[in-house]
Amino acid sequence: MKADGKDDVKAALTVDGYQRLTALIESAWQELQAGDAGRRDHCLEVVSDVLETGHLTQDDAERAVARLVPVALSDEGHTVRESALHAIFTGSTRYRFPYRVVEPLADGVDRFERVLLGYVLGILCDTYDQAALPIIERFLDHPHPEVRKEAAEAAGELRAAGRGPE
Structure with a gap:
């Protein structure tokens, strides 16, 4: 290489x-x-x-x-x-990765530093699997405003995806 x-x-x-x-x-x-x-x-x-x-x-x-x-x-x-x-x-x-492929990130989400949580929340959201929603929603009350914002955006997108086409 x-x-x-x-x-x-x-x-x-x-x-x-x-x-x-x-x-x-x-x-x-x-x-x-x-x-x-x-x-x-x-x-x-x-x-x-x-x-x-x-x-x-x-x-x-x-x-x-x-x-x-x-x-x-x-x-x-x-x-x-x-x-x-x-x-x-x-x-x-x-x-579009199935949730099962990235699920270990959800299981280990509490191990990530604040600056890495945005990646994890985005990755979970991009699965469009509703199983990721409870993990993402846990961060809606995070002490850092940037994490709360990223969680709110990811949760909103995932909820919208769960409703399907309108």
Whole structure:
């Protein structure tokens, strides 16, 4: 994997497409296991960049997110955990992940620092699964106004999605 993940992703899209994207993710996973925090952060950025393309199959995107969730919940440093959440959140703008894939984030929501809660609330909301609503609603009374605002937006969007088309 080269120094610039976005260049790798652009090359993958133009050279040999899908196989190159999946190989890029696999390379990132391998380096993620051995690298220092800075390198691990870069590997997660590469995965995020690949998810952002929207060119993976739904199954491959779900597998990638399922591998990111434990990193987000790990005892890694803040930067690595934030990068994992950012990658999942980025993927959730291109794919609709089933609640079951991100449910461990809901189960571990109390472990996240305030600055990371926005990612988690957004990810849960983007599942459009009503099972996420009670988790999100818990943060409507959070002591920090920004978290309350993010929770209110996520809860409103999820409630609207639950009502279906009008």
